Amino acid sequence: MTAKNKPTQKLSASLEDYLEAIYNLQADGEQARSKDIAENLDVSRASVTGALRLLKQKQLVNYQPYDAVTLTNAGKDAAAEVARRHNVLKYFLIKILGVQPEAAQIAACKTEHTLGAETFAKLLAFTEFVREKQKQGQDLAGQFEKFCQKEKAKKNVDTKG
């Protein structure tokens, strides 16, 4: 039980993004260098330096100038939480709503910082619910996709006719 009773200071969306990027780089077995983070988030290297200073202040990263960055335990917890929210969202958007993967990735990035804990919990539960239904032989995602196609066809008729 590592992530419990954490004060878990509120982080800005932007700092959460930096944290997540470092987390992902490390998960890929790569060193998180300033340059990589910059490329990952499409920001300047200078912006990364600024963010690392803030994250160090908050004791979420181990950062010495000109040295490789690693996450502290608190940083790992915070980053894992962001990544978890990201994945919950992305799964829901792609697998249930049928949003295109690229669009879903972007939407998840932007939204992972804003939805509350309750909503994430419900979203997660809903995907489990759909999976459960699947096991029971009802393919809700598939039915929804068909429903969308029908609607689309209807619209085309409307516009043409």
Place this chain on the structure above:
Amino acid sequence: MTAKNKPTQKLSASLEDYLEAIYNLQADGEQARSKDIAENLDVSRASVTGALRLLKQKQLVNYQPYDAVTLTNAGKDAAAEVARRHNVLKYFLIKILGVQPEAAQIAACKTEHTLGAETFAKLLAFTEFVREKQKQGQDLAGQFEKFCQKEKAKKNVDTKG
């Protein structure tokens, strides 16, 4: 057909909020005074003045200092679109996911600016899909609620046992 072929300049989340607040005040039959907008959004009156100047620049509001504010046609369209997104989200969160209304209101406010058009369309379609299922005799929202309760009960056992 008023909202078609609009350049519909990209607005910041914050300006969209101002626009929506004015829209809602007017919809309630009230005059949108600076003070009301400030109270509505919980910001200072000075911030409202700043926002109104920007919105005027973009020709979305009719604004003269010391005078009541109204929306231009373009402003109405933009505000209606924001309100529509807000409602789509809120409906989905409350009626399908079963999120508490207050939490849903907050989540919708924060998220209405970030999700893309495709995602909103899918979300809307999904609520229609659920309604369709309802007509056909399958109450998905109700089934999901039961599912959540079962999960909750399970967790309680886990924690206690």
Place this chain on the structure above:
DNA sequence: GAATATAGTTAGCTGCGACTAACTTGTCAA
């Protein structure tokens, strides 16, 4: 080991969106 390329930092700037404090305008009541 010096020259150079790459990576990282610093300094200083911008725009946004909030704020406070102080001032101006509008309104209403005595």
Place this chain on the structure above:
DNA sequence: TTGACAAGTTAGTCGCAGCTAACTATATTC
């Protein structure tokens, strides 16, 4: 009609999150 209070504006500040340009440190290569 004037004085006081409410509403609105202005000026100036702050923090955040970017940026560029210029500098410094590290690594590589000859």
